[in-house]
Amino acid sequence: xxMSRDEIFENVREVLEEALGADEEEITLEASxxxxxxxxxxxxxxxxxxxxxxxxxxxxxxxxxxxELFPENLMENPEWVVDGKFTDAGMAxxxxxxxxxxxxxxxxxxxxxxxxxxITVRSIVQFVERKLAAPQATTA
Numbered sequence: 536x537x538m539s540r541d542e543i544f545e546n547v548r549e550v551l552e553e554a555l556g557a558d559e560e561e562i563t564l565e566a567s568x569x570x571x572x573x574x575x576x577x578x579x580x581x582x583x584x585x586x587x588x589x590x591x592x593x594x595x596x597x598x599x600x601x602x603e604l605f606p607e608n609l610m611e612n613p614e615w616v617v618d619g620k621f622t623d624a625g626m627a628x629x630x631x632x633x634x635x636x637x638x639x640x641x642x643x644x645x646x647x648x649x650x651x652x653x654i655t656v657r658s659i660v661q662f663v664e665r666k667l668a669a670p671q672a673t674t675a
Contacts, residue, residue, distance in 0.1 A: 538667060544660050550585040551656065554578055564657040576651075579605045582659075590663060597666065604662055606633065606650060621645040635662035 538546075548562045557572045568574040574582070583599045590597035601607065606629065610616050615625030626645065630638055636658045641649070 540660065540664060543663050543667070544656075546589050547586070547656060547659050547663060550582060550589055551659075554581045554585050562656055564655065564660065566656050567652045568654045568656070568659075569651045572656075586659075586663065590667065597663075599666075602632070604633075604635075604659070605654060609647060609650070616647055619647050621647060621650075633658075635659070635665060 544564070548559060551557055551562050551568075551572065552559060555568075555572050555574055555578055561572060566572055568578075568582075583604060586604075587597050587599055609621075609625070609629075612625075612628075615622060615628055621629065626638065626642070629636070629650070636653050637655075638653065641653055
């Protein structure tokens with residue numbers, strides 16, 4: 536049976552409590568992982584590991600590919616970033632790679648140093664929800 540959004544949120548909340556040592560009441564849907572919950576880049580690996588463990592089942596493993604949930608190596612492509620700001624091509628890439636993140640408030644600023652602040656508890660819940668709903672790949 537599919538998990539409800541509330542069940543996914545409760546599981547994500549537990550993952551973030553364990554990974555970040557955050558208090559339950561701090562972990563709201565709007566909370567930014569870096570700005571509000573003080574997550575650092577090293578914490579992202581722990582969060583991914585705990586999400587995989589929490590949402591995997593025997594018949595359907597939950598795997599998060601590198602860079603799928605959190606952006607990585609964005610500065611390396613000069614078509615994406617110029618003078619510390621995302622270009623139109625960079626914004627298109629972010630939206631394609633990270634459909635679970637709301638970029639509406641970011642469009643006007645585009646500062647690469649602020650992109651991590653866009654990762655919220657809601658975006659993780661939406662990421663998990665999409666991933667759980669995706670058809671399972673079959674192996675021949």
